[in-house]
Amino acid sequence: MKIVVTGGAGFIGSHFIKYILKKHPGYKILNVDKLTYAGNLENLEEIKDNPDYSFVKEDICNRKTIENAISGYDVIVNFAAESHVDRSINEPEVFLKTDVFGTFNLLEICRTRGIKKYIQISTDEVYGSADYGETFTEESRLNPSSPYSASKAAADLLVLSYYKTYKMSINIVRSSNNYGPNQYPEKFIPLFVTNAIEDKKLPLYGDGRNVRDWLFVMDNCAGIDTVLHKGVSGEIYNIAGESERENIFIAKKILKYLGKSEELIQFVNDRPGHDRRYSISCEKIKRIGWRQKTSLEDGLRLTVEWYRDNRQWWEKIKSGEFLKYYKTHYK
Numbered sequence: 001m002k003i004v005v006t007g008g009a010g011f012i013g014s015h016f017i018k019y020i021l022k023k024h025p026g027y028k029i030l031n032v033d034k035l036t037y038a039g040n041l042e043n044l045e046e047i048k049d050n051p052d053y054s055f056v057k058e059d060i061c062n063r064k065t066i067e068n069a070i071s072g073y074d075v076i077v078n079f080a081a082e083s084h085v086d087r088s089i090n091e092p093e094v095f096l097k098t099d100v101f102g103t104f105n106l107l108e109i110c111r112t113r114g115i116k117k118y119i120q121i122s123t124d125e126v127y128g129s130a131d132y133g134e135t136f137t138e139e140s141r142l143n144p145s146s147p148y149s150a151s152k153a154a155a156d157l158l159v160l161s162y163y164k165t166y167k168m169s170i171n172i173v174r175s176s177n178n179y180g181p182n183q184y185p186e187k188f189i190p191l192f193v194t195n196a197i198e199d200k201k202l203p204l205y206g207d208g209r210n211v212r213d214w215l216f217v218m219d220n221c222a223g224i225d226t227v228l229h230k231g232v233s234g235e236i237y238n239i240a241g242e243s244e245r246e247n248i249f250i251a252k253k254i255l256k257y258l259g260k261s262e263e264l265i266q267f268v269n270d271r272p273g274h275d276r277r278y279s280i281s282c283e284k285i286k287r288i289g290w291r292q293k294t295s296l297e298d299g300l301r302l303t304v305e306w307y308r309d310n311r312q313w314w315e316k317i318k319s320g321e322f323l324k325y326y327k328t329h330y331k
Ligand code: NAD
Pocket: 006, 007, 008, 009, 010, 011, 012, 013, 032, 033, 034, 035, 036, 037, 038, 039, 040, 058, 059, 060, 061, 078, 079, 080, 081, 082, 083, 084, 098, 102, 121, 122, 123, 124, 152, 174, 175, 176, 177, 178, 179, 184
């Protein structure tokens, strides 16, 4: 199989590329990534010389170059996105451009160039907050809260429209909060782990009791691989971690693993429009054979150890672009 992975230099996309090359010898992967602040080719260092892997630096909004590059490929798996909710609150425009227009562009390329299959990497955030103890299924209504999740929901609707109107073969995958090595340290777990290692405060939003469902990144990659091979065209598949925890629970666990004091936790102003809880059912993808393998306990410990042992990966990020952003928006 010849797969175009967009956004493959980011957190999940880079793990997915490595997962596929290992699991399916002989598959070819073309990584198309603009290399925004979140794209990092160091994430792919170990496979960069693999003859089955190639890379093109390009924006998914740029149709012509991508059309030329992907000739002969069977499927596009679209990870490329602006992915951080806080950034979408401060600077929403680029979210509309990449997450909506970029998706449209890739769909058009598939339609006009005869690419056999398109997989959209979406998110549980499109369902909005599960405030009343409910658990969302693939049939639940879309009710996004942030410019990020609204842009992802818009993209999902476009993808579904290409299935209905043009009979294109598509799937949508909606997963819960991923965590693991190589996650950009603006996201909750890597920010808190790296701050704790540096004895810096851990800025916990609001009362710290918002709930996220944590999914180890390799289990997510296995789920996307399951959909790639066994997904029924036109169908949406949720991938859940089935590990819902309050943020304060995760913060305390991180501090415990690192042997640091809970006094590092600092309650700060809440995120505007902050979703209280995410909760999705993954019964549908289980029916096509996916099972989660990594417990939250094991995955979190492994993740903390990875950041502890790979300071060179995150120290330069935290002293460069991220620092500039952080200083602008968090004084
Ligand atoms: P990330 O921010 O780590 O990586 C995004 C990648 O996309 C980067 O390599 C970046 O350079 C690239 N990119 C951004 N704009 C681009 C453009 N215009 N053209 C080409 N490349 C571009 O994101 P992530 O956390 O790995 O998330 C990947 C996907 O999974 C996203 O679509 C996100 O919405 C979705 N998702 C993420 C999570 C999570 O917990 N991280 C959960 C569910 C769904």
